[in-house]
Amino acid sequence: MTTLLPDPSSSCAEAFARLVQLVASCQRCPSMAGRRRVLSEHNGPIDALVLFIAEAPGRLGGDRSGIPLTADRSGQNFNRLLTSAGLTRDRIFVTNVVLCNPRDARDRNRPPNKVEILNCHSHLEAQLALVEAPIVATLGTTALRALDRIEPHGLRLREAVGQQFSWRDRRLVPLYHPSEQAMISRPFARQAEDYQRLGCYVRELARSTA
Template sequence: MSNLKKETEIQFSELISEVKNCKKCPRMCDSERVLGPASGSLNAKVLFIGEAPGRLGADESQIPFHGDKSGHNFEALLEQVQLSRYELFVTNAVLCNPRDEKGNNATPTTTEIKNCANFLKKQIELVDPQIVVTLGGTALKACSLVEEHNLELKAQVRTSNKWLNRILIPAYHPGQRAMIHRSFPNQLSDYQYISEQAKRNGKNKVKSISSISSKGTKELVEEITSRNSDLSYFALHKLFFMVEAKAIDELGSRLTDSYIIRQKDGPYCVDLHPKKLNFLGLQLSTYTRNHNLYIRRNSTKSLFSENNFNAPQIALIDSVMKKYGHLADADLKRVAYCTSAMRSMLRKEKELGLNLFNAPLLNP
């Protein structure tokens, strides 16, 4: 690791600690501070800014824009325009979840936005993106506190504007309420514009997911569940990771474009969130056994062609499933932690003295 990269990592860690210790907003003192390795790349050329962590999303998952409907929409928009979260940085105008007296998500107050503005400025300075994308009016307002502008969401949506020595692109929030004002197809056009601008600007261009892999998440899940039609949710994530890690080691590239991060219990694939499994089209159902979530494949018939992967890839999947598919969850966790990717993460934690929970794994 270069000295510059190491210094950036340390500065980011210090900023995370500063955010964790912030008590400026009384109604958010007990909320999680959603800023950390899951926010994305510190070398990102595109930085997305939302409103605030959602009660059912980032406030629980610690992953910005993940776990609730807004997060699913955001991830779907990124996927369809071929932007990878490995190449982005995602944050919010307010880093804690604001709630009303009934415990529901609430809009941050002007004071709360001002309280977090300095944290937003530090993130932008640290990442130094070429493009900043604001998702919704609150994020656009927060940026004006960092560097004054007179942009309005409705008037300047999907436009490139000079701001803070970079480009600022206003876009609508991906939440369901915002979809009333700007539909998913219109937002998809906005994200396509963002993707085009990202690929056009700068020497280090954002990669499209097609340059990472030609295969997707659902194909690999289909292969795993066709070999084990009843497995724990925990095991699905670990086996998915083991295939990807082995593919890098033996074939030189991954089989999918899925965003995988390190959590306390090991690798976690954000595309395998329980609420997203039904959208894979694999007739998967979930049930609970001994307080643990399990996945059942309701049909053993392949829903895809027999040529999802080539022969070496199929042989690799077979070898992983034969070797690890029968293991108990505790043993799968141990095996996952013994991979070169996880060992490298642990060495990095020790070297920097940092906690890297939710840090990306298997970066393409």
């Protein structure tokens, strides 16, 4: 399995371009044949303030637009939540645990399975190595677990939501996914409060490094 990690002799931008190329031709998941590989410069700048990691591109969202968390209902919710944090898309990088849109036999979105998550794991590690955002925000349990596999943090979403933790050399902020389904467990107003706290962490960090 090919893994692309930053080559010290090339710039991050060049290494990111090579990763995009690698992912574009990735054939590890037969179930994703014909799906868009949702990784490009449209995910955000590699010098982002916050790296958001969600579960998978949606059929009507990232798979259609090529930009994670746009166009569909989750994307609309996410954009409103970003406003609560005082963040804009040009300061964040958004990606997913799996970079293609998983669908069921009736062509509906489905959660990625364990094999697909494992197949895409090295792509996630490569993005974490290249996007050096000081804050990593996971959106939902799948993303939080994916980071636990990279370096154990032992966090559970329900108890950890909206708080910041040290993880590797960054801050990790677990958040709920902005989907309508997740709003049942964490309604929009509560999620907006979580994002307000995230905005505070970003501003604290900016002050401490000024």
